[in-house]
Amino acid sequence: MPLDITLESWLWDAACAIRGPVGAPKFKDSILPLAFLERLSDVLEEELYRLAEEYGNREVALSLVEEEREEGVIAQGRGLVRFDIPEEARWTNIRKQDKGLGQYLTNAVRKKKLSRMVMSVEAELRKRVIEHLRELGFKVENGELALEGNSDKHFLRRLHDAVRRLALYQMQGWVENLWPRLRPYFADGRDINPEAIRPVLVEATTPWQRELFRLARLTWSLPYSKGYGRRLRFLILDEGNRNPEGQPYLMGILALQSPPLSFPPRDRRFQYPPGRKTELVNQTMDIHTLGALPPYSYLLGGKLVALAAASNEVREAYRRKYEGRRTEIEGRVLPAHLVALTTTSAFGRSSLYNRLKYNGEPIAISIGYTEGYGTFHLEPLYPLFREYLEAQGISTRGGYNVGPRIKWQTCVRALERLGFSGALLKHTIRREVFLFPLIHNLDDYMEGRTDEPEYKDLPFADLGAYWRERWLLPRVARVDGWYKWEAEQLLESLLVRNEATGVRSDER
Secondary structure, eight states, X not given: OOTTSOHHHXXXXXHHHHHTTSOGGGTHHHHHHHHHHHHHHHHXXXXXXXXXXXXXXXXXXXXXXXXXXXXXXXXXXXXXXXXXXXXXXXXXXXXXXXXXXXHHHHHHHHOHHHHHHHHHHHHHHHHHHHHHHHHHTEEEETTEEEESXXXXXXXXXXXXXXXXXXXXXXXXXXXXHHHHHHGGGSOOGGGOOGGGOOEEEEEOOSHHHHHHHHHHHTTSSSOOOOOOSSEEEEEEEEEEEEOTTSOEEEEEEEEEEOOOSOOHHXXXXXXXXXXXXHHHHTTEEEEEEEEEOTTGGGGTHHHHHHHHHTSHHHHHHHHHHHTTOBOTTTOOXXXXXXXXXXXXXXXSSOSSSTTOEETTEESSEEEEEOOSBOSGGGGGGHHHHHHHXXXXXXOOOOOTTTOTTHHHHXXXXXXXXXXXXGGGGBOOOOOEEEEEEOBTTHHHHHTTSOSOOOBOOOOHHHHHHHHIIIIIHHHHHHOOGGGGOOTHHHHHHHOTTSOOOOOOOOBO
8 A cells, every 4th residue: 555545545445446336425325235235144144054054054954945935934934044135135146246336235225025024024023022022021002111910029030030041041151161160169058157257358359259259140130240331349258167178158249330420319319519420420339239149148148248338448449449540431530539339229129228227327328219211121132133233234332432321222223213112111110229328428528518528437347247246146046048058059040951949149
């Protein structure tokens, strides 16, 4: 390439060569069909490859698809493949065109047969959306969702189960390889002496600690999320009860992430100073994982993990990690103050955070309920939505400067193009929202009346001692089912070929 030619002009010349004689004002008539047909061809090739594996060779697969095409089976959505593409519109033929490619692509897209195929794909996807929502217990009324039954915890767990199982299916090899090495950290009930429990809070920074956190988190009935933005992860280990190798058992896990900039229950509480909302909100974090592992969950270990979130050690870990660091989007250096945490209950109203106090002072304060919007009920359809949009040249990629709402945006775009309303993202399931004040003067600080946070002094050792007397020992005196717990039940819950095992976990 000559040095005096810019990359922009070089790319433009290459694009002009691709579009052939089509004029620049009609450039989109070349590029969009090119991306659309190339993606459809890739998907069809993947399905043909699968059929070739199943039936022994590609020729047999092609003959079966041809037979179904002639009989109209594929057009009815009942074929071995989801759709078919006319020969002239397939990538293998498109790439042979050495001139006039733009017009060739336009003609291919406008073919009635291809138009019917696209309409068939959309009709099938619309059908899948309706069927999926009905299977979950929803019904669509006037473009909005309504629940046909009660939204109790069993129903909510079932809503999440399909997404969780899909994620686990993709990680089976990782789980099976890691379980033998990390199994010793998960206690059987008979391994635990409640009187000897001595919890310690450890930030998960090494590879094995992060692996242990992730494996434990996968046992939740909620789908796994790695969080977004600023992130902190913690393990709570039992130094008083150890496995035969001398390693402490895992009691629970805690993870924080960047807070949502817009969060109505929190934003209704504070009157932010003009122009400072982003700065102040970014001195808080969101708890996206919090819970205890069995058998500790039977002993109200979830209360201990919730107390740990408010500890001095969590604030200090935040300061160490983020002091002096610039925000990625705005490039600002924010104060390394962690002044509050927010979280939502996993299933409607929370028994974990309600009445959570330390020496009579509330640790978590209920500040209302979410409005019942989200994408979790559409998660199994999300890959199909992405595929559908990408085939039309619409990017669904997240990443830097795109933000965590890309999943929301993708679902809205796909639903609206399929003829649905974005209102289908209102699943109507409201979750209780809690605020963890980490400073005494939180209202004054968030509303700009002071710039000096007055931190609460809550050492984890003191919180652990309080939990022992307030919850652990009375619980041990009342229940004994924890003693029968066997850690292998966790592995059973991680293998998607097995049904749910009724694992109890104080989880968020």
